[in-house]
Amino acid sequence: xxxxxxxxxxxxxxxxxxxxxxxxxxxxxxxxxxxxxxxxxxxxxxxxxxxxxxxxxxxxxxxxxxxxxxxxxxxxxxxxxxxxxxxxxxxxxxxxxxxxxxxxxxxxxxxxxxxxxxxxxxxxxxxxxxxxxxxxxxxxxxxxxxxxxxxxxxxxxxxxxxxxxxxxxxxxxxxxxxxxxxxxxxxxxxxxxxxxxxxxxxxxxxxxxxxxxxxxxxxxxxxxxxxxxxxxxxxxxxxxxxxxxxxxxxxxxxx
Amino acid sequence: xxxxxxxxxxxxxxxxxxxxxxxxxxxxxxxxxxxxxxxxxxxxxxxxxxxxxxxxxxxxxxxxxxxxxxxxxxxxxxxxxxxxxxxxxxxxxxxxxxxxxxxxxxxxxxxxxxxxxxxxxxxxxxxxxxxxxxxxxxxxxxxxxxxxxxxxxxxxxxxxxxxxxxxxxxxxxxxxxxxxxxxxxxxxxxxxxxxxxxxxxxxxxxxxxxxxxxxxxxxxxxxxxxxxxxxxxxxxxxxxxxxxxxxxxxxxxxxxxxxxxxxxxxxxxxxxxxxxxxxxxxxxxxxxxxxxxx
Numbered sequence: 001x002x003x004x005x006x007x008x009x010x011x012x013x014x015x016x017x018x019x020x021x022x023x024x025x026x027x028x029x030x031x032x033x034x035x036x037x038x039x040x041x042x043x044x045x046x047x048x049x050x051x052x053x054x055x056x057x058x059x060x061x062x063x064x065x066x067x068x069x070x071x072x073x074x075x076x077x078x079x080x081x082x083x084x085x086x087x088x089x090x091x092x093x094x095x096x097x098x099x100x101x102x103x104x105x106x107x108x109x110x111x112x113x114x115x116x117x118x119x120x121x122x123x124x125x126x127x128x129x130x131x132x133x134x135x136x137x138x139x140x141x142x143x144x145x146x147x148x149x150x151x152x153x154x155x156x157x158x159x160x161x162x163x164x165x166x167x168x169x170x171x172x173x174x175x176x177x178x179x180x181x182x183x184x185x186x187x188x189x190x191x192x193x194x195x196x197x198x199x200x201x202x203x204x205x206x207x208x209x210x211x212x213x214x215x216x217x218x219x220x221x222x223x224x225x226x227x228x229x230x231x232x233x234x235x236x237x238x239x240x241x242x243x244x245x246x247x248x249x250x251x252x253x254x255x
Numbered sequence: 256x257x258x259x260x261x262x263x264x265x266x267x268x269x270x271x272x273x274x275x276x277x278x279x280x281x282x283x284x285x286x287x288x289x290x291x292x293x294x295x296x297x298x299x300x301x302x303x304x305x306x307x308x309x310x311x312x313x314x315x316x317x318x319x320x321x322x323x324x325x326x327x328x329x330x331x332x333x334x335x336x337x338x339x340x341x342x343x344x345x346x347x348x349x350x351x352x353x354x355x356x357x358x359x360x361x362x363x364x365x366x367x368x369x370x371x372x373x374x375x376x377x378x379x380x381x382x383x384x385x386x387x388x389x390x391x392x393x394x395x396x397x398x399x400x401x402x403x404x405x406x407x408x409x410x411x412x413x414x415x416x417x418x419x420x421x422x423x424x425x426x427x428x429x430x431x432x433x434x435x436x437x438x439x440x441x442x443x444x445x446x447x448x449x450x451x452x453x454x455x456x457x458x459x460x461x462x463x464x465x466x467x468x469x470x471x472x473x474x475x476x477x478x479x480x481x482x483x484x485x486x487x488x489x490x491x492x493x494x495x496x497x498x499x500x501x502x503x504x505x506x507x508x509x510x511x512x513x514x515x516x517x518x519x520x521x522x523x524x525x526x527x528x529x530x531x532x533x534x535x536x537x538x539x540x541x542x543x544x545x546x547x548x549x
Contacts, residue, residue, distance in 0.1 A: 017389055024395065094367045095358075125508065126370050127349075131325055131358030140439030142323065143355055146502070160502050161351060162511075164448035168323065171439035179509075181496035217367045217401025224394040226387060232539065234546055245540060252538060254460050254484060254517055 001052030001150065003045035004109050005079065006102055006117040006133070007038040009063045009070030013122050024220040025092040026123055032063060034070035037118040039077070039185035041178050045116050046078045046186075048150055056080040058112070060105040062098060064091050068201055075196035076188030083109050087205040087214075094216035095124075099132030104209030106137065108202070114155060115175040119144055130177035141175040142168050146182050258288040258377055262342040262404070264328070264353055265292035265313070270300025274457075275348035277308045277416035279409060283346055284309030284420055286377055291342065293332060295324040295352065298426055306424025308416060314429040321442045325355030327431040332356075333363045335429050336404070344382060346375070347408040357406050359437075369397055370408040371508075382407075390527030391534050411456065411512045412535060448501045453487050455504065460486025461515045463506055463533065464494065467522020467543060471499040477521060489513065489533075491523045507532035524548050 009032035011017065018027045034042075045057040059074050059082035066086045075082060083105045090101060106115060115134075120127035134141035144160040150172070157168045157176060170176075188196070206214055235241050249255045261283040266273040276292070283290045292298070292310040302313055316331045336342070345360070347353035349371055361368045374385040381398045384407050388395055399405040455461065462484065464477035474494070481488040489511070490504040506513055508531040518536035523529060525541070525548050533539070541548060 019393075095370075096361050096365070096367050099358075099362070120509065126368065127354050128358035128361065128368050128370060131355050132362050135326075135329075135359045135362035135437065138436055140437050141325065141355075142440050143325075144351055159351075159442075161445075162503070164446040164501070164503055166442045166446070167444040168440055168442050170441070171436065174439065179502070180492070181498065217399060218369060218397050219400050220395055220397050221383065222396045224396065226392055226394050229534070232541070236546075248538075248540065249484070249517065252517055254486075 001049050001055035001114070002058070002110070002112045003048055003055070004058050004060055004106050004112045004115045005038070005041045005045045005074070006115065006130070007042065007059050007061050007070065007074055008035045008118070008121045009033065009061060009067050010035045010121060010123040017123070019223060023092060024223050028064065032067045032070050034073040035118065035122050037120070037122050037180050039074070040180055040182050041116040041118055042074045042077050042079060043183045043185040044148055044178055047183060048114070048148065052150065055113075058082065058109045060102055060109055061085070062090060062093075062101050062105070064088055066203060071201060072196045073188060075199045076192040077186055078192065081200045081202070083202045083204065085206060085209065086203050089214045090206060093214070094218055095126040095128045096132055097214060097216050099129050099136055101206055101209065101211060102129070103133050103136040104211055105204070106133070108204065108209065113172050114150070115139075115173070117175065117177045119177045119179055130175055134175035137175070139173055139175055140170050141177070142170050143177045145176050145178045148176055148178070148182070258286050258343045258382070260291070260340070260342045261286060261288055262291045262293050262345040263310070264345065264347045264356055265294045265298070265305055265310070266348065266352060267294065267296075267299065267301035272301040272304035273348070274416060275350065275411045277304060278412070278414040279346045279348060280305060280308040280310055281417040282375065282414035286375070288343070290422065293328070293429070295319060295328045295356070302424050302426055304418075306422045307418045307420055309420040309422050310424050311422045313424055313426045315426060316429055316431055322434070322438050323355065323440045323442065324352045325359045326434045326437040328356045329359035329363055330431040330434060331429045332360055334432055336364070342404045344375075344403070344405045344407065347406070349408045349410045353408055357408055361406055364404070366404065366406050367399070367401060368406045368408065369399070372407055372409050373413040375407060375409070387531065390530040412514050448503045452482060453485065455487040455489055455506070456511045456513055458487035458513070459516045460484040460519070461489045461506070461513050461517075461533070461536070462486055462519045462521065463489040463491065463523055464521050465491035465523030466493040466497070467524070468494070469522075471497075474499050480519070486515070491526070491529050
């Protein structure tokens with residue numbers, strides 16, 4: 001069972017996000033970390049390989065400036081190797097370009113049974129990349145998985161829906177996107193962190209993957225401040241504040 | 256060139272048209288040009304509502320036999336487009352099926368996608384969409400620069416659904432082509448987790464609970480209050496991820512968008528992820544020990 005996991009290295013979401021004033025795209029030039037929503041996919045992949053009893057987990061990622069700190073986190077969790085597409089020409093790439101590049105990186109990563117990705121990144125959240133990768137590779141896909149079990153040549157997935165969830169059966173190889181909370185991601189052990197330093201990261205450019213012309217058909221024209229909401233009234237609870245809430249709700253005619 | 260031909264990816268639950276679809280059809284109907292609904296499965300009794308909200312034509316793929324709609328609907332759309340009925344814009348709802356169809360179609364047609372948007376405007380030759388970022392504090396305006404059709408997805412409740420359009424709603428069959436390996440995913444069972452009472456995204460009162468409640472048992476208070484106020488209980492992503500309540504309770508960027516008369520947030524810090532899903536609420540009551548919670 002070989003699983004490839006698409007991971008994104010993003011600016012720390014705990015820090016306030018910033019736009020590059022010249023391009024109006026998200027600033028990604030500082031230290032990048034493993035997108036937390038991808039740590040679920042990495043954990044799921046490790047568990048599936050462990051259950052199968054053979055095979056390995058390979059990471060694919062795209063980032064400018066040869067950034068690997070997020071990849072090292074996932075390698076420390078137990079992934080075996082990584083393919084990193086690092087190319088300044090890809091800065092600000094749209095979701096379709098990203099999917100083509102990651103599909104190329106998946107082709108370079110070797111044989112696989114399953115590709116796992118997060119449903120959407122925490123910084124850009126276009127939310128189409130996993131399905132686009134599947135289409136580029138000509139594979140079936142199941143999005144928004146909350147459980148995954150591999151059974152011979154098929155994968156069984158509980159897929160979230162607006163109202164609950166669907167049970168889906170899918171032929172392998174396939175692309176599955178996982179939601180946060182699908183599994184509890186492990187913390188890298190000290191041993192894992194030390195081992196990760198020596199694990200292979202194959203760094204390539206878009207051209208190395210046979211992707212020559214890189215452009216995308218969308219342009220940010222301007223960024224506006226949203227109209228601010230009026231600041232609310234702050235009431236410190238004195239034990240009787242619920243009366244004020246009841247009064248407020250009464251005024252709105254909802255009680 | 257203005258917009259002559261606008262498609263909307265349309266959804267229905269049995270004979271009931273989805274609210275998100277009616278919102279998109281209504282908006283499409285104000286942009287000039289003819290409006291087409293493209294349905295996964297059969298339009299059935301929902302066809303009348305689609306027409307009433309502006310659909311002059313309704314393409315339907317017919318029964319998908321349990322296959323996920325992404326590969327099938329995108330294949331059917333591609334077939335109609337190569338057959339000569341080429342739209343200028345295709346509008347998708349920002350939900351599971353909308354995303355899947357849009358993503359597949361984007362690769363088939365080699366077109367970019369713009370998602371999570373809340374508005375669309377046509378200005379001469381250019382089509383602009385507006386997308387809130389940073390929890391809705393900034394609005395990014397983007398234009399499509401390539402060839403048509405432009406593919407754009409919109410958050411629920413971005414537009415008002417307006418009936419009375421009286422469009423023809425002519426139903427036309429549009430079958431999917433051979434899907435090969437891409438059609439390998441099949442739904443074998445459907446589970447519904449909805450609570451009793453009003454639906455979360457339609458309730459006039461929503462009571463949201465977050466990590467600040469302390470532990471999973473305390474969420475009972477949220478359910479009780481919601482019931483007393485004839486509202487719906489909601490949740491932050493943090494407690495859904497922690498397994499306190501099912502995902503169908505989640506309010507936020509990856510959950511439901513709510514615009515109730517009153518939103519009561521109990522023990523919710525107001526992370527960007529959550530704000531995006533409830534900032535359209537008319538009145539907000541936040542109960543928190545942190546005065547700085549947004």
